[in-house]
Amino acid sequence: MATGSAMLGKHPDLSAAQVYLFAFTLGCTTGVDFVASSMMGVAGTHIRGGIHASPEDFLWSLTSYAAAATVANLILGRLAKDISYRGYSLLGLGIATVGATLCAVCNTPLELSLARAVQGLGAGGLFTASRIIIQLAAAREERRPLFMGFNIGGMGLAALAPWITAVLVEDASWRMIFVVQAIMSAAAMLLVLGSYPRRLAASLAPWEVDVGGMDWVTVVLLGMGALVLLHGLGDLRFYELASSPSVSVTPLVGLALLAAVFVHQHRHPDPWLNPRLLFGRRYLAGLGFYTLYYFLNGLWAYVVPTMLQSGLGFTFQTAGKVLTVTGLIGCAGLCAFTYAGTRLKGQRRYIALGYLMFGAAAWLLSQRMMPGASIAVLLPALTLQSLTTPFILALVAGLTYAEFSVEDFAHAYQFKNIVRQIATAGGTGVASLWLQYGEALARTQLVARITPFDLPAGFDAATLASWSMLIDQQAQLIAVSNLFALLAFACVAVALVAVAQRALR
Known part of the structure; x- marks a missing residue:
């Protein structure tokens, strides 16, 4: 534990109340991702009926989110080097808010799949970012209060999601699920602005990042591989291997694309995911x-x-x-x-x-x-x-x-x-x-x-x-x-x- 009354040696300016709020905010930020996934799973049948989607078409809205979240976890580290993990959290929450709002006004399966991809790109990396921030903000012996707030915020919101989803669907509309998610993301942004230590502030603004210098080969390969693999696994719900053996090919293609990512990263001089x-x-x-x-x-x-x-x-x-x-x-x-x-x-x-x-x-x-x-x-x-x-x-x-x-x-x-x-x-x-x-x-x-x-x-x-x-x-x-x-x-x-x-x- 830090000397004196400071709970975090790297941030002695934070009072105990500010540390606990910071910890709770880390959990709430993570909860944005957990709740978005949980609510979609619990209310899937009602949402599918609302946009008149077949089970196969609706599957794209699930896999597009997961594939976008996979890409978000890939680019997280490189973006955070330029805009910090605090800046990344704010950017992710902003994108997630936009994505959830778009989901709330969707009328077709294609619209929902695209909107969910936007939401996944924003929310998918928040869990990782929050967990890394704990490593950055506190020494090992100081992390217990941060983990406590992290668990209460993240796991608590995820636990409440099924009941809230059922109430919203039966008493209001399936669209309210996404409205609540948008409000939650926006509220988490305000908490981040008010509670994250300033030493986690951005060194660059998001629009100053050198996007052209990014390893887009890895981004494309991983995004395509994740989408193909996850959708292929999801297709197992609708087809029998005995009558449709070609269904098993799709996940294999996805795995091949993911393997290509590791081959490329192994040869890259500055890999985003270092195989070593x-x-x-x-x-x-x-x-x-x-x-x-x-x-x-x-x-x-x-x-x-x-x-x-x-x-x-x-x-x-x-x-x-x-x-x-x-x-x-x-x-x-x-x-x-x-x-x-x-x-x-x-x-x-x-x-x-x-x-x-x-x-x-x-x-x-x-x-x-x-x-x-x-x-x-x-x-x-x-x-x-x-x-x-x-x-x-x-x-x-x-x-x-x-x-x-x-x-x-x-x-x-x-x-x-x-x-x-x-x-x-x-x-x-x-x-x-x-x-x-x-x-x-x-x-x-x-x-x-x-x-x-x-x-x-x-x-x-x-x-x-x-x-x-x-x-x-x-x-x-x-x-x-x-x-x-x-x-x-x-x-x-x-x-x-x-x-x-x-x-x-």
């Missing part, structure tokens, strides 16, 4: 655990709302409330870990504990997938999963970046968040593909068990429709149950790897 810094044993181990978590989280975030509404018949607002309650519990758990986590010894065991908790939550849900299951029955498992974040994410972060300098940390964290976008999309795509096959298989087996002797007297079209809906519901619950059971075994396997590995200690 990204292939260390400790970092690769941490990145592996990161990737697994975001993959599992993308899978979980796709399956759980689907299960609550389609499988178990809960209303949109009830599902939103459940997700918000569990999210707030997870936020509280992360804050408790931030306060006391440094006292934990034997970190590998706690990483394993996190995956065992994830696996236990999945197993509990797999055993409770039956019509009529109440929220009280499901809530313990959903709560247990929300409490895995400190062990799987926060602890891995502390170990992965322990030996990085501030400059190297920026490279590493940029790449980590690029991987985050891809891993999350991969988890969503795999979950969707599994449910397609799982539901089709279960439906076939259920229908095969119905014989003419099972038909009641007076069997008519209404009865047939009722039975069909019941079979569809049962098929979905069976597919979800099987997926969660498989996920539980996978988490146990990852926990064993966490205990055995030696890179993160």
Whole structure:
């Protein structure tokens, strides 16, 4: 801790209240990205209906945001050298405000996809920028208050997003979702202007940056690769590989473009993402655990709302409330870990504990997938999963970046968040593909068990429709149950790897 009464040795002019406001602003800035992604996922069906988009057309609005966010994480470090991370945060929030406003007035799928790309370009790099600012503004022993505010602002807003989304959609309009996002981005800009230390002020104005001197080959390759890969993964929701094998080619093309980025960066004299810094044993181990978590989280975030509404018949607002309650519990758990986590010894065991908790939550849900299951029955498992974040994410972060300098940390964290976008999309795509096959298989087996002797007297079209809906519901619950059971075994396997590995200690 800094000497005297100053909480931050690099910014002794900041009072305790100003430090806490600064920390909360870092979280709110990050929350702009989290909320934009969460609200779109929760209200996707309603937004799609509002612009009369097919599922395939609507997918572009999701992948355009993720691809633009990937590019934002790439250019972040280079822009911040000229305009500072404070300046980058203001620029990103301004672009995100414009993007959200454009989304609110869209009427077609194409318009929404373009507007979401603008929003992603602004909001997609804010998480990385805020996290790097913590490294720049405070010494290691001074960061706990910054992380506390960062978690409360970022995770708290993300937790509130499902409930707020449900209320806005049902009581107002899907357009209000984007209006709220625009207001949130603008409010975060004001907080940044009022709370970020002046030593983070810009050295150049945004219009003075040498745009022509940027490595546009990397920008184009990464942008195209991310868009193709993410859209290819998303396409798995709508096509079966057996009948449309060409669908698998698209993600492979995306991976090839991303590989070309690394080849180009390896040969570049001043790379934006330095491969030599990204292939260390400790970092690769941490990145592996990161990737697994975001993959599992993308899978979980796709399956759980689907299960609550389609499988178990809960209303949109009830599902939103459940997700918000569990999210707030997870936020509280992360804050408790931030306060006391440094006292934990034997970190590998706690990483394993996190995956065992994830696996236990999945197993509990797999055993409770039956019509009529109440929220009280499901809530313990959903709560247990929300409490895995400190062990799987926060602890891995502390170990992965322990030996990085501030400059190297920026490279590493940029790449980590690029991987985050891809891993999350991969988890969503795999979950969707599994449910397609799982539901089709279960439906076939259920229908095969119905014989003419099972038909009641007076069997008519209404009865047939009722039975069909019941079979569809049962098929979905069976597919979800099987997926969660498989996920539980996978988490146990990852926990064993966490205990055995030696890179993160």
